[in-house]
Amino acid sequence: xxxxxxxxxxxxxxxxxxxxxxxxxxxxxxxxxxxxxxxxxxxxxxxxxxxxxxxxxxxxxxxxxxxxxxxxxxxxxxxxxxxxxxxxxxxxxxxxxxxxxxxxxxxxxxxxxxx
Amino acid sequence: xxxxxxxxxxxxxxxxxxxxxxxxxxxxxxxxxxxxxxxxxxxxxxxxxxxxxxxxxxxxxxxxxxxxxxxxxxxxxxxxxxxxxxxxxxxxxxxxxxxxxxxxxxxxx
Numbered sequence: 001x002x003x004x005x006x007x008x009x010x011x012x013x014x015x016x017x018x019x020x021x022x023x024x025x026x027x028x029x030x031x032x033x034x035x036x037x038x039x040x041x042x043x044x045x046x047x048x049x050x051x052x053x054x055x056x057x058x059x060x061x062x063x064x065x066x067x068x069x070x071x072x073x074x075x076x077x078x079x080x081x082x083x084x085x086x087x088x089x090x091x092x093x094x095x096x097x098x099x100x101x102x103x104x105x106x107x108x109x110x111x112x113x114x115x
Numbered sequence: 116x117x118x119x120x121x122x123x124x125x126x127x128x129x130x131x132x133x134x135x136x137x138x139x140x141x142x143x144x145x146x147x148x149x150x151x152x153x154x155x156x157x158x159x160x161x162x163x164x165x166x167x168x169x170x171x172x173x174x175x176x177x178x179x180x181x182x183x184x185x186x187x188x189x190x191x192x193x194x195x196x197x198x199x200x201x202x203x204x205x206x207x208x209x210x211x212x213x214x215x216x217x218x219x220x221x222x223x224x
Contacts, residue, residue, distance in 0.1 A: 001174075004157075032211070034212060034213060036215075041220075042217060042218070043205055043215040043216055043217040043218045044158075044205065044207075044215040045215075046212055046213065046214060046215075049211060049212040051211070089157075089158075091158075091213075093213075101160075101163060101171075102148050102150075102160035102163045102173055102174070103148075103150075103158075103160065103213060104160070104174070105150075105157045105158040105159075106157060107156070107157045108157070
């Protein structure tokens, strides 16, 4: 059974810092990996999707990498801003007969950016 | 931006009532999912569907049921609500990337 672990569980940094969020998973036979942010009381916003054949994806100040063989992904946030404060979730998609099945989520990293 | 809708957003209901949580998407996605999230905990997959007339149970055992009669619609039903069903329920759909609705926060008293 796939298990996803995110480190650290919480992080508080001053505005402007570059930071790295870590995600590890136990089964390397994944279909894809997706990073989300979740704001209090709201749904999930997709940040980046990495297919199993890809090594990294970039969107604006965000860069996510994937090392399937070691079961690791990192989310790099450049020049952090107070609006980046949220919980960041890593989720792994597995294979099934119909293609990707549902995602297995980590518990998230609760990020606070101090103004 | 993905268009996926959930109603109601908040629901407080008494034990024993039957409830249906609605989820609809306008993107024509075949795959749809329901997740459950308890406060401070991770999301767990409870149901998914590959398309019309397809439904599968997820990793987390749930007393709820789902149906998929139309591509755009994936409702979740609890026949008899209990306090243990109090949670947030999130619906998603995908082509490759999963897009989530805003969620339904259910409280059973």
